[in-house]
Structures are given as C-alpha cells and as structure tokens.
Amino acid sequence: MDIVVCVKRVPATDSKIKVGADGKSIDPAGIEFVLNPYDEFAVEEAIKTRETLGSGSVTVITLGTGDSQKELRTCLAMGADKAVLLDASGLPGGGAGLDACATARIVADHVKGIPHDAVFCGRQAVDGDDSQFPSRLAALLDLPCVTEVAKLELSDGRYRAERDIEGAREVVDCPTPCVISTNKGLNEPRYANLKGIMAAKKKPLETIAVSAAEPATETTGLELPPERSGGKIVDSVSDLVAALKNEAKVL
Amino acid sequence: MSNIVVIADAREGKIKKPTLEAVGAAKELAGKSGGSVVAVVVGHQLDAAKQDLANSGASKVVAVDAETFAQYSGDGFARAILEQLEGLSPAAILMPHTAMGRDLMPRIAAKLDAGLVSDATALHFEGDRFGATKPVYAGKAYKKSMATRSPFLATLRPNNWEAGSGEGAEVVDASASFGSDQLKAIVKEVVSAASDRVPLQEAKVVVAGGRGLQAPENFKLVEDLAAAFGPGVAAVGASRAVVDAGWRPHREQVGQTGKVVAPTLYIAVGISGAIQHLAGMRTSRFIVAVNKDANAPIFKECDYGIVGDAFEICPALAEAIKAAAS
Ligand SMILES: Cc1cc2nc3c(=O)[nH]c(=O)nc-3n(C[C@H](O)[C@H](O)[C@H](O)COP(=O)(O)OP(=O)(O)OC[C@H]3O[C@@H](n4cnc5c(N)ncnc54)[C@H](O)[C@@H]3O)c2cc1C
Ligand SMILES: Nc1ncnc2c1ncn2[C@@H]1O[C@H](COP(=O)(O)O)[C@@H](O)[C@H]1O
Numbered sequence: 001m002d003i004v005v006c007v008k009r010v011p012a013t014d015s016k017i018k019v020g021a022d023g024k025s026i027d028p029a030g031i032e033f034v035l036n037p038y039d040e041f042a043v044e045e046a047i048k049t050r051e052t053l054g055s056g057s058v059t060v061i062t063l064g065t066g067d068s069q070k071e072l073r074t075c076l077a078m079g080a081d082k083a084v085l086l087d088a089s090g091l092p093g094g095g096a097g098l099d100a101c102a103t104a105r106i107v108a109d110h111v112k113g114i115p116h117d118a119v120f121c122g123r124q125a126v127d128g129d130d131s132q133f134p135s136r137l138a139a140l141l142d143l144p145c146v147t148e149v150a151k152l153e154l155s156d157g158r159y160r161a162e163r164d165i166e167g168a169r170e171v172v173d174c175p176t177p178c179v180i181s182t183n184k185g186l187n188e189p190r191y192a193n194l195k196g197i198m199a200a201k202k203k204p205l206e207t208i209a210v211s212a213a214e215p216a217t218e219t220t221g222l223e224l225p226p227e228r229s230g231g232k233i234v235d236s237v238s239d240l241v242a243a244l245k246n247e248a249k250v251l
Numbered sequence: 252m253s254n255i256v257v258i259a260d261a262r263e264g265k266i267k268k269p270t271l272e273a274v275g276a277a278k279e280l281a282g283k284s285g286g287s288v289v290a291v292v293v294g295h296q297l298d299a300a301k302q303d304l305a306n307s308g309a310s311k312v313v314a315v316d317a318e319t320f321a322q323y324s325g326d327g328f329a330r331a332i333l334e335q336l337e338g339l340s341p342a343a344i345l346m347p348h349t350a351m352g353r354d355l356m357p358r359i360a361a362k363l364d365a366g367l368v369s370d371a372t373a374l375h376f377e378g379d380r381f382g383a384t385k386p387v388y389a390g391k392a393y394k395k396s397m398a399t400r401s402p403f404l405a406t407l408r409p410n411n412w413e414a415g416s417g418e419g420a421e422v423v424d425a426s427a428s429f430g431s432d433q434l435k436a437i438v439k440e441v442v443s444a445a446s447d448r449v450p451l452q453e454a455k456v457v458v459a460g461g462r463g464l465q466a467p468e469n470f471k472l473v474e475d476l477a478a479a480f481g482p483g484v485a486a487v488g489a490s491r492a493v494v495d496a497g498w499r500p501h502r503e504q505v506g507q508t509g510k511v512v513a514p515t516l517y518i519a520v521g522i523s524g525a526i527q528h529l530a531g532m533r534t535s536r537f538i539v540a541v542n543k544d545a546n547a548p549i550f551k552e553c554d555y556g557i558v559g560d561a562f563e564i565c566p567a568l569a570e571a572i573k574a575a576a577s
Contacts, residue, residue, distance in 0.1 A: 017391040135357035144435030165350035167450030174436040216366030221395040231553035241571040
C-alpha cells in the first residue's frame with residue numbers, strides 16, 4: 001500500500017505567541033518549531049501499515065518553506081521513505097497569504113501525481129487550528145474521508161475507522177483510496193532513534209517550487225486575548241457558592 | 252436576494268442546541284447583510300428536526316429526508332447539500348463547529364472553491380464582505396479573516412451565540428439525485444456513551460479533574476460534584492496527565508490535544524493550568540479553580556479560586572451546590 005502523509009511545521013504547543021509588526025501574523029523570534037503533534041500519529045500509522053503489510057511506501061509531503069526540511073527529516077528519521085517539500089518561498093510573502101483553500105488546492109494538485117492508496121493527515125494543525133485541510137483535500141481528490149480517527153483497521157482494502165463525536169463513538173466503513181485524519185489515541189508515535197536519523201540523511205527529499213493559488217480569505221488582523229487579571233481567591237466553600245450564586249449567577 | 256444558509260447537524264433526526272445557535276447567529280448576520288435565513292437539513296425521519304428548525308427563527312427550512320441519509324456519510328451529505336445550495340444563492344453558509352461540522356464544511360467549501368473560517372467566535376459583515384474571527388494557537392491569539400470571494404463559510408463555536416427562535420418557517424421537502432449505492436464513507440454503528448451523561452461539549456457545567464486527585468478511584472469526588480448540579484447539567488472532564496496515566500478515557504480530555512469546551516461554569520480540580528490545558532477551556536464563561544498550591548498557574552486564569560485540598564473541598568462544595576439548587 002502506498003501512503004502519502006501530509007505534514008506541517010508548527011510552533012511548539014508551549015510557545016509564547018507575540019503578534020508581529022504587520023499585525024496579522026506571529027513574531028517567530030524565539031519560537032521553537034516542531035512537527036505538528038497530530039501529524040506524528042499520521043506518520044506513525046503509515047509506517048506501521050507498511051511494516052505490517054511488509055510492502056508499500058510512505059511519502060511525506062508539506063507545503064512550506066525551506067525551514068520545513070527539518071520536520072520532513074524528522075518524518076524520514078521515524079521511518080518514512082521519501083519526502084516532498086512544496087516550496088512556497090517564491091510566492092509573495094513566502095506563501096504567508098495562502099489560506100486553507102489555496103493550501104489544499106496546491107497540495108491536492110501534487111498528491112494527484114503520487115501513487116496513493118491512502119492519504120493521512122493530522123486532525124488539525126496547532127497553529128491555525130483550522131481542521132479543514134483533510135476534508136478539503138478529499139473533496140479535491142474526489143475521495144471519501146474519515147476525520148479525527150482514533151482507531152483504524154484495514155481489511156480487504158477497506159478501513160473500519162472509529163471516531164468520537166459528541167457523546168458517542170462512530171464506526172465508519174470506508175473504501176480505499178481515501179483520506180484519513182488522525183486523532184490522539186490512534187497510536188503511540190515512535191521517536192526517531194540515532195540509526196533512523198542517520199538513515200534519514202540518505203533518503204530522498206525533493207523540493208518543488210509551487211505557483212500561487214488564489215486564496216479565498218485574507219487575514220486582516222491578529223490579536224492577543226485580553227489578559228485575565230487573575231481570579232478572586234475565596235476563603236471558604238460557602239463564600240464560593242455565594243459568589244457563584246450572587247455574582248456569577250450560575251447556580 | 253442572497254441568503255444566509257445554516258446547515259443543521261442532525262443526528263438520529265434530532266437537532267441540538269449548537270445548530271439553533273447557528274440559526275441565531277445567521278439571523279444576527281442577516282440583520283447586517285440583508286437576505287433571509289434558510290436552514291438545510293439532511294437525514295432520515297426528520298419530522299421533529301423540521302419542526303425544531305421551523306421554530307428556530309429561520310424563514311425557510313429545506314429538508315432532504317431519505318433512508319440513504321439515515322447514517323452520516325461525509326461524501327454523501329456534502330453532495331446532497333451542494334445540490335440544495337445551487338438553488339439558494341447563498342452569500343454565507345454557517346454550521347456549528349461540531350464533529351459533523353468539522354468533517355462536512357471543509358468538503359463543501361472545497362467543492363465551492365470558497366473560504367471557510369472554522370471554530371469562529373464572531374462573524375463580520377463590513378462593506379460588502381463577510382468574515383469571521385477565530386481563536387488560533389490554541390486560543391493564545393484571535394485571527395480575523397475576511398472573504399475575498401463568495402460565498403463565505405464558517406463553522407461556529409458552540410455556546411457562543413444565543414439560540415434563535417421564531418415560528419412558522421416555510422418547510423420544503425427536497426430530495427437527492429442519488430441513492431445509497433453512491434455513498435463511500437458511511438457510518439455503520441454509533442456506540443453511545445452512557446445515556447445519563449451530557450456530552451462534554453454540550454454541558455452547561457464541566458467539572459474536570461487532574462493529577463491532584465492522586466488516584467483513579469478518587470475521580471468519584473469529581474463525579475459526585477458533577478452530579479450535585481442535578482441530572483443532565485454537568486459533564487466530567489480530565490487533564491491529559493490523568494488520561495495518559497489511563498485513569499480516564501481520552502474522550503474526557505480537555506485541552507489542545509483533547510476537546511475544546513466553553514461551558515457556563517468550568518471547575519478545575521487538582522489541575523495545574525498548563526498552557527495546553529488552558530487551550531481547551533479558557534473561553535468558559537466562569538472558571539473556578541480548586542488547587543492546594545496557591546501559586547498554581549490556573550489561579551491566574553480563573554474567576555474564582557479556592558486554595559486547599561480537593562479531598563475536603565469537593566464533598567463540601569457538592570453539598571453546598573445541592574443545597575443552593577434546591
Ligand atoms: C503537545 C502537547 C499537548 C498537550 N495537550 C494537553 C491537553 O490537551 N490537555 C491537557 O490537560 N494537557 C495537555 N498537555 C499536558 C500539559 O502540558 C500538562 O502536563 C497537563 O495538563 C498537566 O495535568 P495536571 O494539571 O492534571 O497535572 P499537574 O501539572 O501535575 O498538576 C496537578 C495539580 O494538582 C494540584 N494538587 C495536588 N494535590 C492536590 C490536592 N490534594 N488538592 C488540590 N490540588 C492538588 C497540584 O498543586 C498541581 O497544581 C499537553 C502537552 C503537550 C506537550
Ligand atoms: N501546509 C501544509 N502542508 C501539508 N499538509 C498540511 C498543511 N497544512 C495542513 N496540513 C495537513 O492537514 C492537517 C490539518 O491541518 P489544518 O486543516 O490546517 O488544521 C495537518 O495536521 C496536516 O496533516
């Protein structure tokens with residue numbers, strides 16, 4: 001089975017976010033960038049599938065800039081076979097103006113040219129917290145899709161996928177080829193060991209310059225939420241209940 | 252005239268509050284942009300759903316009721332909805348940011364080659380453009396985006412708008428041009444959690460426990476506190492630390508890699524307030540923290556804090572809440 005995994009470079013989850021000079025994007029100074037945590041589940045699942053079947057390939061792909069080579073190498077070190085960087089650095093602002101619509105379109109155009117029995121993505125990228133890309137990609141590729149998958153089994157070319165919805169768990173039957181977005185709980189992503197890191201250096205990483213796609217939205221502002229001033233510390237349970245009843249009026 | 256279309260999240264023929272909130276938001280938006288609000292629902296045995304939508308403040312309800320749609324299918328529902336959208340000339344399309352909304356709306360947006368703001372907390376109409384504001388970086392910032400073409404789509408964060416109300420909408424029965432043989436990904440089974448439980452993201456009150464509870468069996472304190480609010484009011488949540496330790500199931504995890512909740516009242520018991528946990532609950536209306544460490548970061552984010560031992564405070568609080576409620 002040939003699996004394509006879409007990955008993204010994002011700020012680490014404990015980053016302190018500051019607004020940049022343009023008032024529309026973050027100031028990257030001092031931020032550590034990592035492979036999107038949800039994409040780790042996608043990469044792990046793809047490698048596990050290849051290992052279980054004893055055949056097939058895992059290609060990781062990202063739309064980003066030269067910096068993203070680091071995250072692609074991380075995937076290769078985990079065990080992916082090859083990596084593709086769709087390089088947006090030639091676009092205005094280094095691709096900063098690409099929204100979910102344009103991003104999915106550009107990636108879909110390239111995924112079409114890579115053999116795939118399945119495309120795995122993370123459920124959401126923890127920068128924009130969009131959770132749009134996987135379903136968009138599926139629509140553009142005319143594939144079925146199961147999002148936020150917490151359990152996945154393959155038999156006879158069909159997936160049985162489980163996902164949590166409000167108050168219940170759905171079991172979805174889905175033929176391949178398809179797009180799957182992965183949630184926490186699906187697996188335990190492996191760490192790249194030294195051997196993997198060394199091997200990754202010799203694996204193919206192809207860079208393709210992309211041409212612009214028309215975004216359907218533009219960012220007009222980025223703001224930090226008002227800082228909470230800290231709570232009122234109450235001395236007793238009865239004071240707390242009184243406050244909830246009389247001030248907050250929630251009881 | 253251009254319409255604001257609301258796509259209903261209907262499961263087993265039932266419309267839940269987030270959809271009604273989306274109609275409320277659509278009415279508010281239509282007040283600025285003009286146009287009327289049309290609700291579209293796809294499913295099977297939709298009589299109750301149609302009734303609820305007819306009384307939600309929408310001017311028109313379009314229902315695609317067929318056995319084909321008895322169970323959710325992302326590709327199938329998207330196609331059925333796209334067929335209906337053709338006749339509705341939507342300027343904006345809204346849906347709640349539920350599991351179904353997150354799955355379905357990007358698919359519809361891609362087919363329309365349109366912009367989508369997901370998990371929106373505010374909607375805009377400026378000049379002749381629609382747009383929305385949404386939390387990004389796990390709520391550490393808010394991003395405003397405006398559409399550069401039409402239509403504009405948004406999924407709306409639950410508990411953020413008043414549910415719409417009204418009556419007497421025109422109800423139109425529509426059908427899809429295809430049958431179940433065309434569906435690809437199909438839900439085969441829905442395994443419900445215990446039915447006496449309110450879903451975490453729909454609960455008015457969330458009582459969440461963390462490592463401060465020290466052992467899985469001590470979550471009884473949190474469960475009893477949740478139960479004190481009466482049946483169907485409060486849900487139990489958990490920090491990642493206790494989910495990773497296997498004390499609680501992942502579906503209860505609140506935070507960046509768990510669920511985002513915004514209840515009226517969030518009570519954090521024995522939770523330190525790590526940035527990734529805050530990501531999942533900081534937009535709650537009121538936050539109460541119970542922690543024995545006066546310097547725990549959660550106290551910076553809460554509205555009311557009580558410094559002390561959860562093992563003493565939780566039972567006392569449960570009693571006091573029961574007394575206040577009765
Ligand atoms: C990529 C990534 C994603 C993450 N996603 C999430 C997420 O989605 N959700 C999440 O919650 N975390 C997440 N985390 C983990 C997060 O960083 C914290 O480790 C976690 O939230 C800590 O859980 P806790 O507050 O229960 O435990 P601790 O930080 O250990 O806090 C326990 C608290 O209990 C208090 N306490 C101890 N005994 C008592 C007592 N008897 N009575 C009252 N208080 C007591 C202590 O003072 C302390 O403040 C993520 C981390 C990473 C790196
Ligand atoms: N620029 C990108 N390049 C490749 N994959 C992406 C990109 N952006 C998002 N994805 C994939 O889509 C998932 C969901 O992202 P998002 O819709 O942005 O929240 C991510 O976890 C990735 O798997």
